Amino acid sequence: MVFTLSGRHLVAGEWLEGDGTFASLPAHGPAHDFAVGNVSLVNRAAEAAEEAFVSYGYASRAERAAFLRAIAGEIEARADEITEIGTQETGLPTARLQGERGRTTGQLRLFADHIEKGEYLDRRVDAALPDRQPAPRPEIRLIQRPIGPVAVFGASNFPLAFSTAGGDTAAALAAGCPVVVKGHSAHPGTGEVVAHAIEAAIKKTGIHEGVFSLIQGGSRQVGEALVQHPLIKAVGFTGSLTGGRALFNLCAGRPEPIPFFGELGSVNPMFLLPEAMKARAEALGEGWAASLTMGAGQFCTNPGIAIVMNGSEADRFITSMVEALQKVGSQTMLTDGIATAYQEGVGRFSGRNTAKPLYVTESSGRNALPNLFEISGDRFLADHALSEEVFGPLGLVVRVQSVEEMELIGRRLDGQLTVTIHMDAGDLDAAKRLLPILERKAGRLLVNGFPTGVEVVDSMVHGGPYPASTNFGATSVGTMSIRRFLRPVSYQNLPPELQPEDLRD
Template structure:
């Protein structure tokens, strides 16, 4: 299916073209031209968002829920075009994009249901006690209120679920905050179609078009202008540690510092406990290989490191993983830059002291084959660089001498999105020793599973201590993510006529 792309920015409901263009770099098919973002466009978008903010904050939960559902409907109506353009731009198979579209529209509808319920407002009431001694107590009411315009940076590895109308945008709109999106240049056509869907939903409900803007492309100064604009009150970001940290520092250095909710990556260690290894090392190794290579390893929850006690069970685990990886063909990576970075990362691991190569694939023409390495615990502990994420289908096995050294390795990890325990009933004692370490390390702890699957639900936590994310008290997935864009306000002795409707 073909789809005519207009290549424009979308600023408060209006398509705007700029003279300077950039070309997309699709995995297949011809490139398309898109307008390059400018600081001036960011200024327009932020001004429109600020003008819409108070009115949007005053809308009812029902009105915002209807908007989220309308966006989901508009995205679904463009489903074939999204799949065709997204597949050409990213190289992702149609089935993956269709599933990701379902996740994107599903979370929009989930947030609609969640805000209708109203529990997220955390409403509290302390009635007045005028006769209390020695001092009376005033009438006190509290609830969560929207913080104002939010900047969202589209992610490279999820062109739908973490991009233009992904979790950050859905959460901000659900909270009552206008959104300005900086589109990702890896999939500008996909972003454009989704942006048009959001604008169409807003127009269909006759809501303020300033609620949403999409700025495409642009140099570094465009992103800097967005996070430093005084009208922006928070930033949602999914991307690299380097880029995210630079934006985080900008947010902190503003005259009015604002929260930067960045999800910056993770190696997601998996600990194979001894009784589980004795019972099913080969099974775990095979399944680990499948998780490692899912989507060419381009998931932020990719379990890139396995920790196992040295011995015959470790040999069986590595052999099964190796056999599984050999069956995986080269896969297209999302961008040329990612393919190059993956190649550099694999070379860095292979060249590290004490690392043995089990499988060394090739990376050419944006296609990557799986890689597998192993290292002894003492060499791992001596080289902090081995703990750095390599984004792609690469696994590193750490062989430890015993349970005590497994705990030592566990304590060496910095913040992670996930940590996994492969265990049997007889491993419970060791698991109890490791669990407090993993709780401090990761936002999600799994048992006997694999983290490459993030459920969108009330209980999900997708975040963790730095550098997994820049705010370990938040999540970018699930209904709790709405709380990032709210702040508590206490109302003391206000007349009922002045109180927000929800109070």
């Protein structure tokens, strides 16, 4: 399949121009011009999505599942084009793009299978009790219903799995909600190719064209207009704390506030307990180095902080970590802006008297090298800025004097996507003390593993208390993510002809 980028927006089946253009900034290869979005396009896309909801929101589960599978197939049909433009725009290696494409198509098919089973509808029926005294009880039936058009913001660090046809889009479509995507300006070409795949799936399955629109980036007005549009009923977002919080506030300040499902940042701390450190300090250091530097540290589950007991085992752990980091070469970051922010983050650590440099490098341009610092537990607790995310391969070792100090740090932590405990059998009592504390801080708890790598399965929770995400009761990965775009509705005494088809006997 030969593909030429149009640089336009896809709005309800039409490829449209915008207000001027912006140029992509690829890591390598040619730059391309893309139309800048505007408020008029947002209005048109939202109105088309509302029109599509009249039919798509009431389509059968089989029809929606067929649509999701068709999108997956059309993405695979454009595999080479997606990999080519994706590697150019992001600098990610071919194998990473291929793996992410498989995750994207896999979750579309997983969601199709899930909605066909129907359990997610949480159907409940309380039969009528006409003879009940002192008053009869009516028949009441409950089912989960789609909420309406959803806005999705593409993520910079996942051009496929968290962007145009990524998890938020797939979950909303599975729930029965049309989607308006604001593409990320870091990979607009990748977004356009995927949008063509969705357009082809719409035509193949006969779905209303308003079910999906892509409005490219280039203007903050697009995002602000999207989250404030009265026809948009929820927002899915993955990005920075600053940008996400601003959009969250706009959603909350609307005449009709709407849910903002934002994933905003996490340092994913690890607690390395004494017996585990005695047994395998060197191996833990090597494992952390590999996880910390994977993908230039540009994963939301990147483990940025290791809390260890002070002593010789901590020395062994750090020596192994530094030796492993020294073998890591320069890696290309996703955007110039991300690279600059990483360099500034390293500078903040270097400029603090409280943080001791263990391995400090100098990154330049769009390339990144790893950095490692150390601090005592009491100084870490006194400087909250050291517990804030630096997006990239920067690690911080926190040396503590006791398990009690570990508990104190656990209580002071902000919300996280993940928290990890490394332990052996002799650490069980300490782990039991930590677990009730850490369970309140994260959506996913790990033992003896590293958090990079998020399985797309029924049991996954990818979310956590603020600021990891803005809704601690939700997940952006796994089949439970569909629930974000549903609401329960009770039907009292409705004849079968009026009930939703999925609720009838």
